[in-house]
Amino acid sequence: MLFGGLALAGEPVAVQRSTERSTDSVSFALLTGESFSWTGLYIGGNLGGSLNTYQFNERNIFFDVGQQFNEEFATGFAIEGAHVFDFLVAHQGRTDGTIMGGGQVGGMFQFGHFVVGIEGDFDRLAASDTRAFRATQFMFLEGADFDGDTVAQTTLDERRHVETDWNASVRGKLGWANGPLLFYATGGVAFANVEVWGSSVAHTDFFALNTADTEGIAVPRAERFPGDFNPVPFASAQSTLGSQKRDNTYTGWTAGAGVDLALTDCVTIALEYRHTDFGDNTFHFDDFGGPFFTNSGSSRNRGGSSIGLDSDQVTVRVNLNLVRFFFGH
Numbered sequence: 001m002l003f004g005g006l007a008l009a010g011e012p013v014a015v016q017r018s019t020e021r022s023t024d025s026v027s028f029a030l031l032t033g034e035s036f037s038w039t040g041l042y043i044g045g046n047l048g049g050s051l052n053t054y055q056f057n058e059r060n061i062f063f064d065v066g067q068q069f070n071e072e073f074a075t076g077f078a079i080e081g082a083h084v085f086d087f088l089v090a091h092q093g094r095t096d097g098t099i100m101g102g103g104q105v106g107g108m109f110q111f112g113h114f115v116v117g118i119e120g121d122f123d124r125l126a127a128s129d130t131r132a133f134r135a136t137q138f139m140f141l142e143g144a145d146f147d148g149d150t151v152a153q154t155t156l157d158e159r160r161h162v163e164t165d166w167n168a169s170v171r172g173k174l175g176w177a178n179g180p181l182l183f184y185a186t187g188g189v190a191f192a193n194v195e196v197w198g199s200s201v202a203h204t205d206f207f208a209l210n211t212a213d214t215e216g217i218a219v220p221r222a223e224r225f226p227g228d229f230n231p232v233p234f235a236s237a238q239s240t241l242g243s244q245k246r247d248n249t250y251t252g253w254t255a256g257a258g259v260d261l262a263l264t265d266c267v268t269i270a271l272e273y274r275h276t277d278f279g280d281n282t283f284h285f286d287d288f289g290g291p292f293f294t295n296s297g298s299s300r301n302r303g304g305s306s307i308g309l310d311s312d313q314v315t316v317r318v319n320l321n322l323v324r325f326f327f328g329h
Contacts, residue, residue, distance in 0.1 A: 036180040036262055038110045040323040046272075047101040048315030052127040054162050055093040055308035057280060063202055065139060065152045072237035093308075100125035100167075100313060108173065115175040115182060122168040127311075133158040141206075154204040159243075160196060160305055167192040167276070167311070169254050180262035182270075187255035190276045194250055196283045198305060199243040206235040250309055252278035258317075266325045270317040280308040 106119030134157050141150045168191045175184030256274030263269055284304045 036177070038108050038115050038175075038177055038182055038260075038262075040321045041105075041107045042268075042319040042321050043103070043105045044317055044319035045101070045103045046121065046123065046315040046317040048099075048313060049097060050100045050125055050127065050311050050313040051095050051097050052125075052164060052309065052311045053093055053095045054129045054131075055280070055310075056131050056133075056160060057306040057308060059304070059306060061135075061156065061158070063137075063154060063156060065154055065204055066141070068154075068202065068204055068237050068239050069141075069152070069206065069235075071239070094129055094131070096127050096129050098125045098127045100315070104317060104319070106173070106319075108175075110177060113176050113178065115173070115177050115184065117173040117175075118171070119173055119186070120168070120170045122166065123315075124166050125164060128161070128163040130159065130161045133160075151207045152204050153207065154202055156200065156202050158198070158200045160198050160307075162197075162307055163195045164192055164309065165195070169274075169276070171254065175260075182260040182268075183257075184260065185255075185257045186272070186274070187253070190252050190254035190278065192250045192252075192276075192278050192309060192311075193247065194278075194281065194307070194309060195245060195247040196305065196307065197243050197245050198241075198283065200241040201238065203238045204236065206237075208234050246283040248281045248283065250278035250281055252276060252310075260317075260319075266321045268319045268321070270319070271314070272317055273312070273314050276311045276313070278309040278311070280306050282306045 100123045102121060102123030104119055104121035106117055108115050108117030134155065136153065136155045139152050139154075141152055169188055171186045171188030173184050173186045175182045177183075254274050254276040256272060258270050258272030260268050260270035282304050283306075
């Protein structure tokens with residue numbers, strides 16, 4: 001033994017190993033097998049893409065050609081009966097893709113391998129669609145100033161432009177965790193802001209029917225008229241409804257699934273898919289006036305359009321666990 005209590009040569013020296021946990025909880029969990037806890041409040045951001053499908057639902061559009069004639073020419077002709085065209089606008093749908101991004105906040109609680117939580121998010125996007133509709137109708141006009149030999153041919157052109165600039169949701173989460181890996185399902189209520197611009201133009205040509213030779217005169221399709229009558233145009237009228245804007249907040253349901261991975265003790269990254277059905281809303285362009293109106297129950301709501309919206313979105317979501325970030329393990 002050396003003087004001063006030094007250890008003898010060759011005597012084993014005890015080495016004390018630190019049992020202090022690494023600041024990298026994920027690496028610690030992977031190396032030691034200690035489970036990683038998903039419990040806590042979190043805040044984060046997301047970025048991804050969304051496919052939005054707008055459904056322009058079938059609807060009836062009524063147009064009073066007698067009112068149009070009298071408004072255009074200020075004649076006051078006594079046109080008897082309901083000289084109203086019933087235009088049936090067919091269902092149309094189209095999908096538009098857009099980039100989306102925003103933020104989310106939530107909380108989770110883990111017991112065993114199971115995880116439950118709640119999350120709310122808000123995202124901005126720029127989805128839009130424009131649809132044009134055209135229909136043509138013919139009608140015989142009768143009344144004191146008409147002897148049943150006058151035909152009106154009306155062509156209706158409509159335009160609807162729709163945009164969505166944000167959506168949001170409040171959802172529950174249910175998952176199964178294995179250390180720093182979490183598989184989860186999510187679902188809840190969703191919201192979206194939808195803006196619609198609408199405009200319409202109805203052009204009518206009025207024709208007198210007779211048996212005279214009308215070669216060289218531009219006439220509509222003769223087979224639409226009975227017998228040997230040839231239509232002779234004598235007047236035209238046009239009613240225009242300028243573009244007007246309406247907006248509405250849609251409310252629907254959303255559901256999907258994702259996988260979440262803890263990168264560090266505080267930061268996680270997830271890949272999530274959700275389908276959302278926002279349902280339908282009807283936009284009424286009541287200020288249009290004139291001979292335009294639509295059938296909506298017992299009322300005559302002018303220019304109403306029922307538009308449905310659903311979306312499929314995939315996002316990458318990065319979250320920060322606030323409890324661990326501020327208070328440690």
